[in-house]
Amino acid sequence: MSDKRNVTCIICPVGCRIEVEIENGNILNLSGYRCRRGLQYAKDEVTSPKRILTTTVRLKAEAAHVLPVRTRAPIPKSKLKEAMQELKNVSVAAPVNMGDIVLKDVAGTGVDVIASRNWS
Amino acid sequence: MLYKDLVIIGGGPAGLAAALEAAEQGVKDVMIVERDSGLGGILQQCIHNGFGLHVFKEELTGPEYAQRFIDRLENTGIEVLLDTMVIEITQDKRIFAVNSKKGVLEIQAKAVILAMGCRERTRGALNIPGFRPAGIFTAGTAQRYVNIEGYMPGKEIVILGSGDIGLIMARRFTLEGARVKCVLEIMPYSNGLTRNVVQCLEDYGIPLRLSHTVIEIHGKKRVEGVTVAKVDENLKPILSTAEFIPCDTLLLSVGLIPENELTKMTGADFDANTQGPMVNQWMETSCEGIFACGNVLHVHDLVDFVTMEAKLAARGAARYLKEKDGAYRQMSVIAGEGLRYVLPHAVGVEKMLDEKQNFFMRSTRPMKKAKLAIESENGTIKTKMLSYVKPSEMINIELGKSEISKAAGHLKFILQEEGASDE
Ligand SMILES: Cc1cc2nc3c(=O)[nH]c(=O)nc-3n(C[C@H](O)[C@H](O)[C@H](O)COP(=O)(O)OP(=O)(O)OC[C@H]3O[C@@H](n4cnc5c(N)ncnc54)[C@H](O)[C@@H]3O)c2cc1C
Numbered sequence: 243m244s245d246k247r248n249v250t251c252i253i254c255p256v257g258c259r260i261e262v263e264i265e266n267g268n269i270l271n272l273s274g275y276r277c278r279r280g281l282q283y284a285k286d287e288v289t290s291p292k293r294i295l296t297t298t299v300r301l302k303a304e305a306a307h308v309l310p311v312r313t314r315a316p317i318p319k320s321k322l323k324e325a326m327q328e329l330k331n332v333s334v335a336a337p338v339n340m341g342d343i344v345l346k347d348v349a350g351t352g353v354d355v356i357a358s359r360n361w362s
Numbered sequence: 363m364l365y366k367d368l369v370i371i372g373g374g375p376a377g378l379a380a381a382l383e384a385a386e387q388g389v390k391d392v393m394i395v396e397r398d399s400g401l402g403g404i405l406q407q408c409i410h411n412g413f414g415l416h417v418f419k420e421e422l423t424g425p426e427y428a429q430r431f432i433d434r435l436e437n438t439g440i441e442v443l444l445d446t447m448v449i450e451i452t453q454d455k456r457i458f459a460v461n462s463k464k465g466v467l468e469i470q471a472k473a474v475i476l477a478m479g480c481r482e483r484t485r486g487a488l489n490i491p492g493f494r495p496a497g498i499f500t501a502g503t504a505q506r507y508v509n510i511e512g513y514m515p516g517k518e519i520v521i522l523g524s525g526d527i528g529l530i531m532a533r534r535f536t537l538e539g540a541r542v543k544c545v546l547e548i549m550p551y552s553n554g555l556t557r558n559v560v561q562c563l564e565d566y567g568i569p570l571r572l573s574h575t576v577i578e579i580h581g582k583k584r585v586e587g588v589t590v591a592k593v594d595e596n597l598k599p600i601l602s603t604a605e606f607i608p609c610d611t612l613l614l615s616v617g618l619i620p621e622n623e624l625t626k627m628t629g630a631d632f633d634a635n636t637q638g639p640m641v642n643q644w645m646e647t648s649c650e651g652i653f654a655c656g657n658v659l660h661v662h663d664l665v666d667f668v669t670m671e672a673k674l675a676a677r678g679a680a681r682y683l684k685e686k687d688g689a690y691r692q693m694s695v696i697a698g699e700g701l702r703y704v705l706p707h708a709v710g711v712e713k714m715l716d717e718k719q720n721f722f723m724r725s726t727r728p729m730k731k732a733k734l735a736i737e738s739e740n741g742t743i744k745t746k747m748l749s750y751v752k753p754s755e756m757i758n759i760e761l762g763k764s765e766i767s768k769a770a771g772h773l774k775f776i777l778q779e780e781g782a783s784d785e
């Protein structure tokens with residue numbers, strides 16, 4: 243017997259509603275997506291959901307106290323908490339450039355955390 | 363007194379894109395005036411991802427999106443004045459600004475682009491009974507505290523209003539270890555983007571209580587809790603449903619209003635629905651040579667559209683500087699049934715910048731399936747079917763020159779629901 247799941251694509255703000263038909267863990271059919279990225283997202287969302295984590299880390303500079311950072315790629319949803327915990331202990335010295343690695347392999351995901359802006 | 367061809371007020375995404383496009387169009391003497399100590403506007407505090415999929419075909423955070431534009435400023439000759447706040451502008455484009463080092467500056471511009479963004483509404487909250495204890499913040503202020511200054515305003519949080527900033531902050535607070543008890547929305551539908559409801563609330567199991575509001579704030583020195591209640595179809599609280607929720611912080615995410623004190627000084631015509639100036643197809647206000655784009659014109663949910671609109675304004679300004687032919691309004695654009703507003707407010711087919719013209723609009727209520735009809739005095743110009751329309755998600759429609767040239771008298775946009783609604 244097949245099962246239907248509705249996934250709201252969050253890759254971009256269009257927010258397509260994608261209907262996924264699953265049978266015994268296999269995807270039979272997908273509909274409602276407007277681009278390829280959405281197709282991949284819906285597949286991942288029913289098998290192993292992932293999110294990009296965006297947060298801040300402490301910055302050793304005068305004007306601001308924190309630097310915005312992000313995971314370079316989405317990480318498993320179940321690892322978000324652990325990643326936040328690891329990032330609590332990170333602090334960065336200026337100057338920083340957008341894209342600089344702030345923390346390698348966060349929470350054992352193989353994904354790096356990078357700076358979202360320049361800071362001099 | 364300084365003399366400039368083009369002065370852009372505000373260095374957020376709208377101002378940045380406008381400046382770069384104007385330089386690209388050959389305008390030589392461009393200046394950005396920004397009151398903050400850096401460029402990027404509100405984007406610098408929007409550290410979440412979700413910016414730029416349309417413009418850059420990749421998903422960026424707010425600061426990354428801003429940085430891409432800031433990096434492009436180099437070698438363009440665009441002059442940037444930071445820490446400088448414009449305090450007055452006249453109809454003939456004379457600008458007065460204050461800078462802590464240089465004092466008062468007077469600039470005479472040939473053309474001006476207004477890109478001052480918007481500010482947060484607080485009014486909704488002022489009607490709630492109770493003292494004014496510490497612990498009440500607008501969502502944007504809280505966002506600034508957490509994402510720029512690195513300080514948490516509270517531990518147990520209730521959010522009033524389901525606007526995007528509130529939703530984004532619900533997730534942010536949760537990740538930082540605070541407890542977000544619920545998000546209350548007085549309307550029967552969410553006011554934020556669907557994707558934000560999914561990834562900021564549902565991901566973390568934060569309840570979204572539709573048709574609910576805060577009727578009392580408790581605590582004298584610091585917030586100790588709120589009384590919430592369901593509202594009826596006239597948005598009146600149903601007192602029998604009142605319930606106390608303990609919390610130390612109340613976040614208000616009840617909407618944004620364009621920042622138009624300066625615009626008003628020019629005497630430009632206003633649209634009561636957008637609370638911004640009325641513009642023609644070049645994003646020019648009724649005041650010749652003064653253009654507007656971004657959140658100062660109407661509140662946007664997508665920065666990509668801000669960039670698009672800003673480029674249009676810049677091309678309009680470049681055209682104006684060359685041809686000195688301003689405030690052109692041939693045919694008015696009307697928001698009919700089902701629509702809160704449509705932009706631009708006027709078009710004229712023989713002076714279009716492109717073969718196509720974009721129209722931005724918002725619906726009055728959510729509709730699962732709707733028919734958008736564009737009509738004029740001599741009949742229907744075009745119809746288009748839309749699905750999942752929401753007031754919080756701006757609609758962007760393109761009309762070709764040949765389509766617009768079929769119209770006579772006016773262009774009227776009408777949005778009608780097809781079939782039964784979800785709700
Ligand atoms: C919290 C939040 C979350 C968002 N999330 C998303 C998202 O996920 N994806 C997306 O695509 N979009 C998002 N947006 C929308 C997008 O970021 C905005 O629409 C966009 O930043 C508006 O750009 P702007 O340049 O018009 O205004 P702003 O960014 O507000 O810039 C205006 C600038 O003008 C300056 N200014 C104002 N008055 C003066 C004056 N008198 N003199 C000198 N300078 C002045 C200000 O200091 C500011 O720098 C979000 C917006 C907010 C607020």
Ligand code: SF4
Nearest residue numbers: 251254257258276280
């Ligand atoms: S399917 Fe494509 S267009 Fe639709 S929300 Fe996802 S990324 Fe955006």
